[in-house]
Amino acid sequence: MAPGVTAVLLAAGESSRMGQPKPLLPWGDVPLARYQVEALAEASVRAIVVVLGPTTVDAAAHLEGIDGIRTVVNHRAPEGKTTSVRLGVSQVAEDAEGILLLAVDQPRTASIMRRVIDAHLSGDALITHPTYAGRGGHPIVFHASLAPELLAVTEERQGIREVVSRHMDRLQRVEIDDPMVRLDLNTLDDYRAALAQYGLRQ
Numbered sequence: 001m002a003p004g005v006t007a008v009l010l011a012a013g014e015s016s017r018m019g020q021p022k023p024l025l026p027w028g029d030v031p032l033a034r035y036q037v038e039a040l041a042e043a044s045v046r047a048i049v050v051v052l053g054p055t056t057v058d059a060a061a062h063l064e065g066i067d068g069i070r071t072v073v074n075h076r077a078p079e080g081k082t083t084s085v086r087l088g089v090s091q092v093a094e095d096a097e098g099i100l101l102l103a104v105d106q107p108r109t110a111s112i113m114r115r116v117i118d119a120h121l122s123g124d125a126l127i128t129h130p131t132y133a134g135r136g137g138h139p140i141v142f143h144a145s146l147a148p149e150l151l152a153v154t155e156e157r158q159g160i161r162e163v164v165s166r167h168m169d170r171l172q173r174v175e176i177d178d179p180m181v182r183l184d185l186n187t188l189d190d191y192r193a194a195l196a197q198y199g200l201r202q
Contacts, residue, residue: 004046005117005141006096008088009036011104012053012077017187022105023052023059025191028200032185033059033104037066042110043117045100049091051084053077080155089150097121099147101160102139105185107194112181116141116174125172127164130181136173137181140164 011023011033018025023033030038033050040048050071052059060071072091076083085101092099098120102108112130120128120141129140140160142150149163164171180198185191195201 004044004096005098005100005121006047006049006092007040007045007100007102007139008085008092009033009040009048009050009102009104010081010084010088011036011056011059012051012074012084013081013103013105014053014055014078018105018185018191019188021056021059022185023056024062025185026201027107031059031062032107034062034066035107036102036104037063037069039108039110039113040100040102041066041068043113045113045117046096047093049088051088053084080159082153082155082159085153085160086151089147092144092147096144098144099142099150100139101142101150103184106138106183107185108139108180108183109178112176112178113139115176119172119174123172124170126167126170128172128174130174130176132176132179132181134175135182137176 015022025032027035037048047068052073057073063069074084074087116128116130126143130137153159
């Protein structure tokens with residue numbers, strides 16, 4: 001398989017503020033986890049690692065039939081998101097060129113993800129992320145050389161923020177005229193507002 005960007009989709013959270021597992025929330029005609037994986041595949045990522053947790057493992061059944069996916073279960077998910085980052089990154093092949101990190105509650109279109117990936121692969125930045133109206137968004141793509149740093153993130157040191165802040169001089173921002181790059185479905189109200197904004201039914 002040719003080198004490229006491997007995506008790590010973080011879907012192990014307990015969804016306590018949402019009140020139901022986020023990976024299984026309907027987004028269009030499919031569960032949110034499948035929507036994200038299909039969008040990543042359409043964006044031509046090399047491979048996709050989906051990190052599930054004890055409360056979201058049922059989402060694996062909705063990911064069948066999509067090539068290039070590997071699911072892993074993070075039994076330490078209650079300890080924080082960094083445990084999922086470390087587990088996901090540990091599954092990335094050594095010859096990958098980049099690592100895309102995205103949470104399952106941050107739905108993005110394939111076109112958004114492709115623009116960020118293309119910008120990263122065509123430039124010399126260590127980290128690339130989209131912005132909307134000058135404000136940072138997701139997904140974030142890291143150069144593969146940063147894998148050791150991602151494998152060392154902790155909750156106490158603010159997770160991937162520490163890695164980003166360490167390399168601000170090699171950070172590339174990609175301005176995208178779509179507020180979706182900042183969309184984050186933390187609560188049921190967030191989810192309902194997003195469905196209305198994007199013309200989707202619950």
